Amino acid sequence: MTDPAMKDGKLVFETQCGACHVSNGTGVRKMIPALVNNPQINSPDPASLLNVVLNGTYGPMTHANPTGAGMPAFAEKLSDDNIAAVLTYIRNS
Secondary structure (H helix, E strand, O other), X not given: OOOHXXXXXXXXXXXXXXXXXXXXXXXXXXXXXXXXXXXXXHOOOOHHHHHHHHHOEEOOOOOOOOOOOEEOOOOOOOOHHHHHHHHHHHHHO
């Protein structure tokens, strides 16, 4: 991997995202969504994905999501450059 955004994004993913979404992006069944083959990740318009990363989201407790797991907001935790890099990495991996 030689692209600086991909390298930076991988580091951000490993330190901020990997614990929940797992290092290979498969998530945790019935708790943390997979990033692999996720329509939101692969959408031509990344606006929804950017919104989730910046503002976080919390899922309702349902049979399919018994923990009601959510994602924290990263707007105040990561710089704009780090957010751009991690989304570049996620969308291109």
